[in-house]
Amino acid sequence: MNLKLKIWRQANAEAKGKTITYSISDISPDMSFLEMMDMHNEQLIQQGEDPVAFDHDCREGICGMCSMFINGEAHGPDRLVTTCQLHMRKFKDGDTITIEPFRANAFPVIKDLAVDRSAFDRIQQAGGFVSVNTSGNTQDANAIPIDKHDADKAFDAATCIGCGACVASCKNASAMLFVSAKVSQYALLPQGKVEATDRVLNMVNQMDEEGFGNCTNTGACEVECPKGISLENIARMNRAYLTASLKG
Amino acid sequence: MITTTIARKLAMALSGLFLILFLGQHFTINMTSVFSEKTFNFLSHFMGNNLVVQFILQPLLILGVVFHFVMGFVLEIKNTRSRSVKYQSYKGSANASWVSRNMIISGIVVLSFLGLHFYDFWVPEINYKYIEFLPQDPDRYYGELVHKFHSPFRVAIYALSFVFLSLHLFHGFSSSFQSMGLNNKYTRGIKLFTVAFSLVIPAGFIFIAIFHHQNG
Incomplete structure (x- = not known):
């Protein structure tokens, strides 16, 4: 799959962010969304650019760290999944995917897609x-x-x-x-x-x-x-x- | 207590339900105008001259209306301020109905309609009774009602306003029970009643306006 990614880039909490469009190719439909993001970051690093910061941890849908707003929905278009459980088969070849951080004043952006x-x-x-x-006599x-x-x-x-x-x-x-x-x-x-x-x-x-x-x-x-x-x-x-x- | 999120929502719910009660009573009286001029005149004269209705219920109703829309705007401002940076792509329709996301729009239309309605009926009534002190005429109400619906333009505005009232009720009625903490085995029944109420009452008001336009 070849995709266009419109990703929110923001250097830090104080900086003014903007959306930057990237192209990415050879994406397998079996990849998870985060794997696609990893691949994109590898490309950015190879090009000498700053990789996209995003939250992730367990990648099993239980830690709650991944937090992207994908194509207008939290965790993307699938239901009952976190971003790490979202797979690229949910998208079509040639799609443009808009990726933003969770937006709320109570969740300030730390960098790019990572929010506090x-x-x-x-x-x-x-x-x-x-x-x-919990002194040792805790009742069952x-x-x-x-x-x-x-x-x-x-x-x-x-x-x-x-x-x-x-x-x-x-x-x-x-x-x-x-x-x-x-x-x-x-x-x-x-x-x-x-x-x-x-x-x-x-x-x-x-x-x-x-x-x-x-x-x-x-x-x-x-x-x-x-x-x-x-x-x-x-x-x-x-x-x-x-x-x-x-x-x- | 009224300063917290949940208390404000409760206040919105209670004032909304109070206005819904009034709407039901208003609808019942207006519907009598379709069947019996005499009954409508009798009920209107009673409502317009009964001291409890005039000096207790009427001020309470005005207070309820003002409170509901002021609190609605207060909540809307707070909600807008909770997300200063907006999404570039936000698919609201993917997870919530249009009516639930746009209560402020349907509310503003209904509020504007209330302005027209006050100008049409309430202001002349106050002028009749308390400014010009005209003699009581228990048979004048039906004629005044029919006269207002001569203009097709006014009937169209009324009909459009009631469509927005229907949308407002469609979300607001059952939502008020959720705000009061009632989400249980009766919720399905409440939602069904909400659908029926939000269709029947506004449609009935539109019918009354068209009926008097056609037969007046």
């Missing part, structure tokens, strides 16, 4: 945990009976890898799907109920402080989420937040 998603870390630190004494989690329905829903929420596709896809750059998944994965379990009130208040307040937009229930986040996190989590968080606010 530490806002998610700060939200998580604000309450996305369970305070457990399986000792507490948990309704299967709740356990499944908590697990579904916990599959969120924090990649930020929800923010990138949302027309308002809202982080509600991410935060609601993190709130839900604890709120549904008995271990998480103890700190439920403080957790939801603190995490939502931190989310607002980071400058994410408001959720307008378009559902784009759910469609683009590589892990299929449901909008049901947002409703659960809304409910939990309103209850917590009344408590106090």
Whole structure:
């Protein structure tokens, strides 16, 4: 396959970026998108040019690091996959592919396609945990009976890898799907109920402080989420937040 | 509390549902004009002269309308500011409906229509009762309604506005339940009701306008 790549290039956070068009040839349809990017970078290095910076780590769809906005969609045109799981067979010979970083004021560009998603870390630190004494006498989690329905829903929420596709896809750059998944994965379990009130208040307040937009229930986040996190989590968080606010 | 993301969305949802309730009541009264001039005059006279309606419900309604659109603009500004650098390629239609992404457009059209509607009905009514202090006439309402729909231009504007109201309701009604934290086994039913409501009520209002234009 021969392709044209329109890639966002930005030297650093302060620099003014621009889109540069490259041509790339001999791309196998069996390559992953990141392998295609690797090949492109090798060519750039051989030509003495600066390679394109992009985030990646596990390349198995579980770390949440790859973060490109490909042809107008987070993680590209495929569904329930991260960019590392996207394959070039999803494109046609002669295609022009536009590659941009995830855009949100809360996700500033570090360089080229790499963005700073530490806002998610700060939200998580604000309450996305369970305070457990880990001094060696930790109770086996399986000792507490948990309704299967709740356990499944908590697990579904916990599959969120924090990649930020929800923010990138949302027309308002809202982080509600991410935060609601993190709130839900604890709120549904008995271990998480103890700190439920403080957790939801603190995490939502931190989310607002980071400058994410408001959720307008378009559902784009759910469609683009590589892990299929449901909008049901947002409703659960809304409910939990309103209850917590009344408590106090 | 109203300063947080979720609280603002709840406020939008509650004010929206309040306006939907009013819309249902307005539609019911207007529909009577198709079947019975006498009933329509009776109900309109009651609504126009009942003290509770005039001095409690009416100010509450105006407050609800103003709050809903002011909060809508506040949220829109915040949302726009959350992404200063826009995408060069953004495929919004790949993952969300046009109506859900453009509530501000349908909302502005409905708001503009409300301006015309106030000019057509509310301003003359206030002038009649509280400025010129004209004598009460319980039989004047039907005639005033029919008179307004003489002009095909006005009927067309009304029809177009109600198409946008339909679009606004299509997303807004069921979305308000999600904002209130209700996403459960009843959600499918709420979505079905939303589709029915957002089609039947605006279509009914358009029918009333065309009916009086044809028969007036």
